[in-house]
Amino acid sequence: MSNALSGKGRISAEMAERVRRRADEVGFRPSQAARALKTGRSGILGFVMPDLSNPLFPKLAQSVEIAATKAGYGVLIADSRGDVDEQTAAIERLRQRGVDGIVIVPHRGTRPKIQSLPAAVIHTPSDPLNTVSSDHAEGGRQAAQALIDLGHRDILILGGDRASEVQRDRIDGMVGVLGPVARHRTAWTTDGFPDIADLVAAGVTGVLTTSDLIALRVLGDAYQAGIKVPDDLSIIGFDDMPLATAVRPTLSTVAQDVGQIAEKAVTHVHSLINNEQSNAGGMVVPMTLTLRASTAAARHHQTGEPS
Amino acid sequence: MSNALSGKGRISAEMAERVRRRADEVGFRPSQAARALKTGRSGILGFVMPDLSNPLFPKLAQSVEIAATKAGYGVLIADSRGDVDEQTAAIERLRQRGVDGIVIVPHRGTRPKIQSLPAAVIHTPSDPLNTVSSDHAEGGRQAAQALIDLGHRDILILGGDRASEVQRDRIDGMVGVLGPVARHRTAWTTDGFPDIADLVAAGVTGVLTTSDLIALRVLGDAYQAGIKVPDDLSIIGFDDMPLATAVRPTLSTVAQDVGQIAEKAVTHVHSLINNEQSNAGGMVVPMTLTLRASTAAARHHQTGEPS
DNA sequence: TTGAAAGCGATACCAT
DNA sequence: ATGGTATCGCTTTCAA
Numbered sequence: 001m002s003n004a005l006s007g008k009g010r011i012s013a014e015m016a017e018r019v020r021r022r023a024d025e026v027g028f029r030p031s032q033a034a035r036a037l038k039t040g041r042s043g044i045l046g047f048v049m050p051d052l053s054n055p056l057f058p059k060l061a062q063s064v065e066i067a068a069t070k071a072g073y074g075v076l077i078a079d080s081r082g083d084v085d086e087q088t089a090a091i092e093r094l095r096q097r098g099v100d101g102i103v104i105v106p107h108r109g110t111r112p113k114i115q116s117l118p119a120a121v122i123h124t125p126s127d128p129l130n131t132v133s134s135d136h137a138e139g140g141r142q143a144a145q146a147l148i149d150l151g152h153r154d155i156l157i158l159g160g161d162r163a164s165e166v167q168r169d170r171i172d173g174m175v176g177v178l179g180p181v182a183r184h185r186t187a188w189t190t191d192g193f194p195d196i197a198d199l200v201a202a203g204v205t206g207v208l209t210t211s212d213l214i215a216l217r218v219l220g221d222a223y224q225a226g227i228k229v230p231d232d233l234s235i236i237g238f239d240d241m242p243l244a245t246a247v248r249p250t251l252s253t254v255a256q257d258v259g260q261i262a263e264k265a266v267t268h269v270h271s272l273i274n275n276e277q278s279n280a281g282g283m284v285v286p287m288t289l290t291l292r293a294s295t296a297a298a299r300h301h302q303t304g305e306p307s
Numbered sequence: 308m309s310n311a312l313s314g315k316g317r318i319s320a321e322m323a324e325r326v327r328r329r330a331d332e333v334g335f336r337p338s339q340a341a342r343a344l345k346t347g348r349s350g351i352l353g354f355v356m357p358d359l360s361n362p363l364f365p366k367l368a369q370s371v372e373i374a375a376t377k378a379g380y381g382v383l384i385a386d387s388r389g390d391v392d393e394q395t396a397a398i399e400r401l402r403q404r405g406v407d408g409i410v411i412v413p414h415r416g417t418r419p420k421i422q423s424l425p426a427a428v429i430h431t432p433s434d435p436l437n438t439v440s441s442d443h444a445e446g447g448r449q450a451a452q453a454l455i456d457l458g459h460r461d462i463l464i465l466g467g468d469r470a471s472e473v474q475r476d477r478i479d480g481m482v483g484v485l486g487p488v489a490r491h492r493t494a495w496t497t498d499g500f501p502d503i504a505d506l507v508a509a510g511v512t513g514v515l516t517t518s519d520l521i522a523l524r525v526l527g528d529a530y531q532a533g534i535k536v537p538d539d540l541s542i543i544g545f546d547d548m549p550l551a552t553a554v555r556p557t558l559s560t561v562a563q564d565v566g567q568i569a570e571k572a573v574t575h576v577h578s579l580i581n582n583e584q585s586n587a588g589g590m591v592v593p594m595t596l597t598l599r600a601s602t603a604a605a606r607h608h609q610t611g612e613p614s
Numbered sequence: 615t616t617g618a619a620a621g622c623g624a625t626a627c628c629a630t
Numbered sequence: 631a632t633g634g635t636a637t638c639g640c641t642t643t644c645a646a
Contacts, residue, residue, distance in 0.1 A: 006641095010615060011615070012616090015616080029402075029403065030639085031344070031638085031640065032343075032349070032403065032404050032405040033340055033344040033405055033638080033639080033640090034622090034639035034640040034641085035639080035640055035641075036339075036340035036343070036640095037340040037341050037344050037621095037622050037623065037640075037641095038621080038639080038640050038641045038642080039622085039641070040340075042339075042340060043404070044404075051369075052365045052368055052369040052372075053365050053366045053369050054549075055362060055365070055548075055549055058362070058364070058368075059359075059360045061359055061365075061368075061384070062358075062359040062360050062386050062388070065359075065385070065386050066388075069400070074383050074400070074401075074404050075384055076382065076384075077368070077372055077382055077383075078372070079368075079369050079372050081369075081373075093381070094381075095336075096336065096337075096339065097339050097350070097351075097381050098338065098339045098340055213549060213553045214553075216550060216553045217553045217554070219554075219555075220553070220554050220555020223530055223555060224555050224556070241362075241550075242360070243362075243523060243548075243553075246520045246521075246524045246527070246550075247524070247526075247527050248524065248526075248528055248530055248531050249527070249531070317631060317632090318631070319631065319632090337623085337624070338622085338624065339624095340623075341622070341624040341638090342623080342624050343638095344622085344623080344624075344637095344638050344639065345625045345626085345638050346624085346638085
């Protein structure tokens with residue numbers, strides 16, 4: 001039988017070679033469909049995410065695809081377009097298509113029902129369902145500590161969406177560091193953008209955002225108000241989106257190691273599929289702060305007490 | 308005979324209903340694998356693109372997924388990561404996985420071998436293999452005409468990659484409009500970024516780029532050189548990336564109708580799969596110019612002759 | 615070690 | 631209109 005050419009089974013080297021050559025001659029293409037039917041494995045993983053057009057996800061999707069390909073899987077994408085019902089529907093569609101497992105980035109504030117499908121959840125350590133994710137709180141701490149080290153003592157924290165657990169964790173990390181040593185306030189862009197000029201006039205010298213897109217907006221507002229970055233105001237973003245190095249000044253940012261996250265997620269699902277021990281219960285991947293031109297030492301360095 | 312519930316075949320309404328109810332009871336899930344084996348159709352489309360992390364593609368991938376889902380297909384992604392060999396390999400992997408057809412955005416300067424697989428090529432009208440795409444030259448014309456209408460007569464065209472046919476077509480469109488009526492020069496960022504301050508000093512009042520990312524960079528350079536946008540310099544980008552509305556001033560840009568492109572591409576592949584007449588031989592989708600805050604009337608409006 | 619044959623679960627055709 | 635059954639192409643088990 002020609003399947004012995006697939007490596008396993010007991011077969012003579014000679015026979016194997018003969019079969020292999022003949023297969024090449026005829027241009028033999030094993031049918032995935034038939035294999036899937038017989039083995040009950042499609043060799044396909046689903047990747048569910050809230051919104052591919054959000055600049056955060058493409059790199060992750062790309063990494064998942066790379067990791068999956070390396071592990072011998074194909075990747076079926078399912079974009080839930082920010083809609084929770086669509087997320088449920090997407091998972092169901094993937095199941096119907098017979099995926100062997102899924103990698104999912106849950107819609108903010110959501111606990112998707114996976115129902116006995118091997119799955120890896122990429123979210124945030126504070127989510128009990130989390131399989132693997134960046135240490136968002138630690139990332140927030142790094143960003144905050146960087147501003148502290150540069151002498152900033154009056155800082156604006158700017159989040160994009162209160163409902164996002166990832167963003168809340170980042171901000172919790174920031175607040176944890178700033179709390180004892182610096183004045184700080186938190187605002188959410190869903191409540192409207194705060195007036196940067198006013199804040200700077202009131203003494204703010206640093207802005208921590210939960211996204212490069214928000215940081216870019218702050219940069220622009222500062223520019224229009226005649227505030228110099230980084231001289232008068234330091235800004236740090238998150239996720240190292242492509243725009244971070246395209247904008248002037250280049251943006252300091254805290255990046256996720258999406259490659260590692262994707263790798264671990266795929267490995268985990270793969271283990272689940274094969275009923276192996278999943279050594280992975282809430283793996284945490286460190287984030288990396290990259291200081292670029294949008295941050296500098298605070299102009300009026302306060303060496304004294306926190307206010 | 309449960310398949311008669313799938314709609315076709317001759318069956319009594321009563322029987323159909325009975326089967327349907329029983330199917331629900333048992334929680335019947337048709338096996339895609341078995342169906343695929345029998346019908347020779349996987350119900351899956353492949354989507355091959357050069358680089359998902361390029362901000363241009365996510366929206367397109369998203370649109371393709373939406374269009375495919377609507378047409379009853381799943382989408383298997385294959386990112387060729389800017390590598391031509393990887394592109395070939397990716398297509399081959401998709402074929403092995405038994406996709407019914409593919410939608411492909413070819414790597415710049417490449418004519419991928421599809422080999423008897425139903426396919427839609429999304430590229431540019433100047434590519435003879437093109438199935439559907441934006442009218443990039445017309446987009447370039449729109450951008451150029453907008454600056455002309457605003458009184459600009461000395462314009463810098465800034466491309467990102469000479470090897471990209473899409474970018475060349477956009478620039479050809481720009482040059483076609485500017486040629487007779489304005490002074491203009493073309494530069495490529497692969498040769499290094501031109502010094503915006505020098506150019507403005509030399510009389511340039513407008514910059515046309517082939518990408519929002521490049522436009523963002525120009526905006527930043529101008530800012531650092533103390534050049535006011537749009538007062539001293541107008542800038543227009545391409546593709547309406549998320550950053551376009553996040554930056555200040557917001558970026559004027561020429562957008563693709565990715566939804567329509569994806570829709571047509573999927574429809575075309577679907578027709579090919581069913582051996583229907585493909586009415587689509589080089590469909591062209593118009594682009595849309597959106598004027599935002601990065602463009603304004605030229606300060607020194609030259610009403611005279613082109614130079 | 616090799617050959618033969620039984621199924622995986624749908625679909626479609628053919629008798630009834 | 632309905633029930634029965636051969637078949638898609640591969641994997642796996644069993645016999646030789």
